[in-house]
Amino acid sequence: MTGNGGDDGEPLGRVFLSRVLEPGDEAGGRWVRERGVADVVRRLRAGGEPLPGVSEVRWAGLVARAARADPERDLAVARAAGARFVCPGNTEWPRQLDDLGDGRPIGLWVRGRAGLRMWALRSVAVVGARSCTEYGTHAAATLAAGLAERGWVVVSGGAYGIDGAAHRGALAARGATVAVLACGVDRPYPRGHAALIARIAEQGLVVGELPPGDHPTPSRFILRNRVIAALTRGTVVVEAACRSGSLTTARAAQRLGRFTMGVPGPVTSALSAGVHELLRGEATLVTDAAEVVELVGGMGELAPLRRGPVLPRDLLEAGARAVLAALPGDRAAPAEEIALGARTTRDDAIARLYELRALGYVERHGDGWKLTRQAMISVRTGHPGR
Numbered sequence: 001m002t003g004n005g006g007d008d009g010e011p012l013g014r015v016f017l018s019r020v021l022e023p024g025d026e027a028g029g030r031w032v033r034e035r036g037v038a039d040v041v042r043r044l045r046a047g048g049e050p051l052p053g054v055s056e057v058r059w060a061g062l063v064a065r066a067a068r069a070d071p072e073r074d075l076a077v078a079r080a081a082g083a084r085f086v087c088p089g090n091t092e093w094p095r096q097l098d099d100l101g102d103g104r105p106i107g108l109w110v111r112g113r114a115g116l117r118m119w120a121l122r123s124v125a126v127v128g129a130r131s132c133t134e135y136g137t138h139a140a141a142t143l144a145a146g147l148a149e150r151g152w153v154v155v156s157g158g159a160y161g162i163d164g165a166a167h168r169g170a171l172a173a174r175g176a177t178v179a180v181l182a183c184g185v186d187r188p189y190p191r192g193h194a195a196l197i198a199r200i201a202e203q204g205l206v207v208g209e210l211p212p213g214d215h216p217t218p219s220r221f222i223l224r225n226r227v228i229a230a231l232t233r234g235t236v237v238v239e240a241a242c243r244s245g246s247l248t249t250a251r252a253a254q255r256l257g258r259f260t261m262g263v264p265g266p267v268t269s270a271l272s273a274g275v276h277e278l279l280r281g282e283a284t285l286v287t288d289a290a291e292v293v294e295l296v297g298g299m300g301e302l303a304p305l306r307r308g309p310v311l312p313r314d315l316l317e318a319g320a321r322a323v324l325a326a327l328p329g330d331r332a333a334p335a336e337e338i339a340l341g342a343r344t345t346r347d348d349a350i351a352r353l354y355e356l357r358a359l360g361y362v363e364r365h366g367d368g369w370k371l372t373r374q375a376m377i378s379v380r381t382g383h384p385g386r
């Protein structure tokens with residue numbers, strides 16, 4: 001259940017601590033770093049004087065939780081749910097989580113057959129509002145599908161709205177996706193996503209810090225977001241109001257030096273206001289998977305240049321374009337008038353006019369020249385040179 005064990009040889013102790021300490025508990029992380037898992041477990045089980053950095057009240061609460069902790073039972077429940085415990089030092093442990101310092105997870109509970117460490121090496125977080133628009137749902141699903149088709153793992157939080165759309169987009173593209181939960185991995189939340197989370201566990205991975213059976217709370221959602229940010233190469237936010245919890249993922253990504261990206265929405269939409277605020281700062285605007293991969297991928301993985309359609313008249317030489325632009329649209333004009341408008345000589349204008357006639361842009365009308373129907377249509381399509 002615990003692979004190769006932890007960096008301190010106490011994986012069972014880490015299972016115990018995952019039941020006692022809250023996610024992101026930096027005081028507990030510092031105890032583990034300075035004293036080792038075995039000593040911290042012993043002190044919690046014995047009670048007595050508090051360890052440094054906590055009040056007596058909080059210490060009493062931790063000791064009470066320690067008295068009820070049963071790591072062997074947690075492992076048995078996890079095993080029945082098809083989950084395993086991965087901790088630092090294990091070959092499956094994603095080392096980028098160590099960037100969280102003392103706030104890194106004590107360990108992670110993982111459901112799914114894939115290896116978390118290898119998947120995390122090429123992963124992108126796609127997060128956003130729970131209460132999203134059809135535009136946001138479409139944008140998240142399309143973006144996730146594009147990333148999956150390019151071989152990237154899509155990581156999100158399994159919630160309603162943008163998270164669910166991102167997971168479904170990756171699954172629809174037969175790609176890889178990871179759901180990081182704010183509860184036990186054996187207790188899908190939200191309940192309306194039980195089938196989706198089960199499918200993710202079958203095709204991808206379901207991950208969480210909390211032991212089996214634990215329920216989510218508002219603070220656990222916020223703390224979960226730091227894991228999403230640390231686990232991935234970058235975070236894309238699709239629709240988020242100014243107080244959206246998904247913005248905490250983006251801010252955590254920025255603190256960790258990860259790429260932070262945002263998909264813009266209508267300037268009139270309050271659900272995109274938080275994304276736009278990110279984009280006014282250090283986040284990068286992205287509109288599709290290719291632009292995301294250009295940031296988080298390897299050298300040379302560039303998004304295609306975006307250009308408008310190339311019209312036949314765009315291929316004309318500058319002199320011919322100037323003569324064409326000098327012709328009036330409602331009548332024939334003599335060569336002298338056209339030359340004056342094109343700022344060239346009469347002879348050069350006549351040579352250009354014969355060239356344009358061969359290409360079907362102008363026609364001769366007695367001593368004058370006039371635009372053809374083809375040229376008039378080109379003008380009406382809004383050619384930038386007219």
